[in-house]
Amino acid sequence: MRVIIALVVGLLAGSLGGIKVYQSLSAGKEVPHAVMWMMGYHMGELGDAIKGDQCSPAMVSAHIDTLARVAADIEPVFLPIGDDLDALFVDHADALQASIESMRSATGTGCEALAAARKTASEACKGCHRDFR
Template sequence: MRAALLILLGLVIGVIGTAQVMSTLAARNPMPKAVMHTMSYHTSELKQAMKSQACDAAKIQPHLLRLQSTATDIVPTFGIADQGFADAANKLQASLQQAVASAPASCAALAAALKPVGEACQDCHQKYR
């Protein structure tokens, strides 16, 4: 009986210790998650504008600019020393630069501008997520 209680106590302490370690490891660098959340927010705002057919250039341009700005933080934030990752991030930045330069003023133009951006995101997420 005593041995069973000691084994059970050891398991409980092990589970609590593991949970604490996992929590600490997950909280050590929130920046990569923040960058992805910021990009997701601006992308969803642009998609919502297309869905509601409210693709006014003055409304969508700030979201495109924030996406372009945030995309420059990907490589230094994630710290992945892989040339493929850097190339994927550069592809995304180039796609966003073209989207901003095209200054889409209609939903069709915005959809066309965002297509290469979405493809660049998808390619990177398939390899590195």
Template structure:
């Protein structure tokens, strides 16, 4: 068969090209947004958040010790020492709150509770549970005011 209009050329649509460029732009834009968000996050100070996570983990370990009935001083003292050590960094972790008297009092009260626990370690699960409740109350007092 012969073409009735030999001078006309069949035209293909450019839709697939536009779709490809649109998808390529979306991918490049998504990569750019992720890179920008990661750069923004890298500039943030993660110390306060990390300090709270570490303290929370040690509090959780004390709770687990009570649940597992493993409340000897050898099981609880490492966590109490770690909590006391990290309590020294509370003002440094939150420099914007260091001048607030309520924050300073809450941090001091927590250190006092931990100092008392280290001076006279709890020797049974009832005492560990009570101590964990006291430490939690010190944490809660601060979190209610400043979270």
């Protein structure tokens, strides 16, 4: 009976220790994942608005504003990377921010202009993901 109790206690202690190790190893990844999730969500919402031909400022401005705010957080969240890659990352972040400003400028000019600006932003995202994923 003692052996069974010791075994159960050992398994519980081991599993709790394993959970703590996992939490320690994954700590700090939540914010970068949240930033990418927010970018993806709002880019998707803009894509849906464009597909639905609903590109009025009332429909898209909030998404573009949120993209701009989240894009401003990319550098503080992901840098420093090290290995002399910080400058390349900053270039990608700057390209993304410029493309979001292009989307802001395209607001109110119709879905075609917004779609072109969104495509540029999407390409900026893909370029960074290609180099840093």
